[in-house]
Amino acid sequence: MNITQSLKMAVKSIMSNKLRSFLTMLGIIIGVAAVIALVSVGQGAASNITTQMQGLGTNLLTVNISGRGVATSLSYEESLTYAAVPGVKEVSPVISGQVTAKNGTDNVTVQTEGITPEYETVRDYHVQAGRFILPIDIEYRQRIALIGTGTAQDLFGTSNPVGQSVLLNGQRFTIVGLLASKGSSLQSSNDDKILIPISTAERLLKSKGVRSIYIQAQSTDTMDSAMNLIKAKLLNKFGSEDAYTVFNQQDMLDTASSISNTLSIALGGIAGISLFVGGIGIMNIMLVSVNERTREIGIRKAIGAKRRDILTQFLIESVTLGALGGLIGVGIGFGASKLVGKFTSLSVSTSWNIVLLAFCFSLAIGVIFGIVPANKAAKLKPIDALRTD
Amino acid sequence: MSSPQPLIQISGLSHWYKMGDEELRVLKDVSLHIHHGEFVAIIGPSGSGKSTLMNMIGCLDVPNEGSYRLDGQEVRELSDNRLSAIRNEKLGFIFQQFNLLSKLTALENVELPLIYRGLPHKERRMLAEQSLERVGLSSRKLHRPSELSGGQQQRVAIARAIAGKPSILLADEPTGALDTNTGKEIIQLIRELNEQGHTIILITHDLTVASQADRIIHIQDGVIAIDGGARV
Known part of the structure; x- marks a missing residue:
């Protein structure tokens, strides 16, 4: 069985239960959107600080004499x-x-x-x-x-x-x-x-x-x-060293950008946790789905589905959930950071790197949290699966 | 009268389930040969082991002991994947509860085994439409199982079973969930398929249904009580 066919089956199964699929994806949607929006704000702050620092002049040392x-x-x-x-x-x-x-x-x-x-x-x-x-x-x-x-x-x-x-x-x-x-x-x-x-x-x-x-x-x-x-x-x-101070603009720049980088990482980390929780949500629903569809799995196996077929079917389903959630999340995160930039004084800079990273992360979560349920489905024995209703 | 090599060759087959500490022997030293083109009914009361025997013949389960050769191939030696492939290519299942996938249309249900066989889209469509036509349901191919009557659903299931042109059709109480008249029609259809060359193995507890077959095998307490042999 080829991938397009598996993809069709996965989409069909997701579409047949829209509300549940949406709720399952919600965790990923919120996670991805949060990662993008928060990191955008963090990076905006960072680039803001850097420009301000550079506005002071380049390669600048400042000597202040307080006197003694x-x-x-x-x-x-x-x-x-x-x-x-x-x-x-x-x-x-x-x-x-x-x-x-x-x-x-x-x-x-x-x-x-x-x-x-x-x-x-x-x-x-x-x-x-x-x-x-x-x-x-x-x-x-x-x-x-x-x-x-x-x-x-x-x-x-x-x-x-x-x-x-x-x-x-x-x-x-x-x-x-x-x-x-x-x-x-x-x-x-x-x-x-x-x-x-x-x-x-x-x-x-x-x-x-x-x-x-x-x-x-x-x-x-x-x-x-x-x-x-x-x-x-x-x-x-x-x-006396107390009589004067010498500021290095580069030091200040480094300090400021390291602070804002820490900020970005912290914000991204918090958002990443919600992405992770979203992944657990996917796994949970996929496990329920495998249980509910035990009979379907039995029928498919009886008419010739191999372990690999069942595994890919469920894996693709969870990856599709992750990807779909990721896409919607990218849209919302992008929109949210644009809105923040427009209606607040915060400056926002959305980099494609973080968009790509968040999306790939949601895909990866689909794979990682899909493996356990998909494996469970693939391992079902056809007679046991057919016996349950 | 028989071809040189039987299609199904079972000898000394035993199977048991573990129920806690106790072993429940379901099949005891069963030996059985079935040839190409036969119409066999396996009959017996519930708990007699006929369903387990069907599972064995259908490669859904592997016996604990003894030998089962399908088309000369020893089933016990095969991997899980090979068993799936054999079910796909050589066996067609007709269940009491139809076992259609409710989210798919009749046509898609019939196509399903062909998808797993890896046939290209066009060929799949063609074979599926052909076999729906053979069971007389071409007009309802885009309906979902819930929109079909019990008899029609069983016809779709039969179409699915024959779509891949398997050598054996295994029918487990195919009329069990249908009224008498519809049941008769289904049995008639199965007879016609036998006449067209399919080997049929029918599992039932109903003697009137079984009487349609050419050979009746009575199974009781896990052993074959009477093997009617081939009707000449």
Whole structure:
């Protein structure tokens, strides 16, 4: 007997008891749908975190100086010497603080950073209109500013802010550039900020010295060695490891993605358990079905069905149940993750891998949990099977 | 008068069931030859062992002791799979309770043994339709068993038994679940099949049914009491 014939028999038998077949499949349907939906949410969160991290800049080290004793900061000139550390590509010292920005009657408190031109490449910030801060602005302590899209909206509404002036803590600054939108990162919105030359910032914020430096390594490979050299240099300067912290963006990225991977696995595992329970449901119903159809098995054997024929018939039946449940589950899981993506703030990414995996798993469950009942059916003796009603 | 090799050759066959500690001997040293083209009735009261004998002849069960040669082949030596193949090719069963599969149509029921034989779809269809025609049920081939009368169901069962052109038809109380008239028609049909060359073995407890056969074998307490021999 060939496979198509067995498949026809299996489908016929499944269709002859639709409600029961559906209830049997329900476990698999829910399991597969749950695996796909939950893992999609998990992976969505993971890719979200990764993009946010990468939004901070690539190959980025962040040095924060909290200060101990006499030395609580680096001078601007000192901070630039870190560019000479082997493995370092560029250095972007930053002086930051809160400033009241005012345009006419609108005023907002906004995060303001005093920066150098290197900030553009190190932090990956670009202007969408106007120009970036130039070395000459630093040299002459120009009162110019770059404005983030969020702050620009607050102060200027929809009109073009470039060329207009803004009052920062009462001092008049000319806006020379509008920053490109970067979205929000883990800490805060990247678009609610004002950037000014670092030399101007020292005065405006009344903060002498640099407390944070963004350092870009030449490549991912040089990052660790550069970080160690920087740490050594900082230790030499401050004499205590407590005076500063150095963050490695890659470390944070790794930590974050390992957390979200763990999340995905945990969610997938929970859903996998329901898939397993669904498999037990299939086995249960198949065993009942074998009992109910003992006579049918006897008749089939009497007219010439071999053990293998009966085995494949029941096995194909349970695999078909698994596959059908898997297909419906894929549909529902896919739909559910699309709905979650549409109606909640969670970002969702459904990979075909997980869809395929969940489907194959449901097939495998059909086989594994079908073997015991199918074997039981195949082993029935024809006379015993014919004797029962 | 007999062909050189009997179709069924049973000698010294014994069979028993274990009922707890006790052994229930159902067949005791039975010897029997049946030739091609015979119409044999095996008759006996219930518990006489006639059903067990039928199961043995039908290769549904294997005897504990003795020899059963079907077409020269020793059945006791055959594997489970070979027994299935033999049932499929050489034997056709007609049961008291018809034993049709209720979810399949008449035609599909008749096709079933041919599916297990591995015949291609077209040939299967053709053979099934032919044998439904032989029992006069062509018009009802797409009906399910529940939509057919008892007599019609038994005809479908007969069509299923003869579809694979087996050499032996085994009928176990084929009229047991039918009224007298329908029963007569079924027996008539079985007679016709015998005339067309099928070897028939009919198991019954009803003497009037058995009297239609050419040879009547009485079985009692697991032994053959009277073997009527072939009617000339």
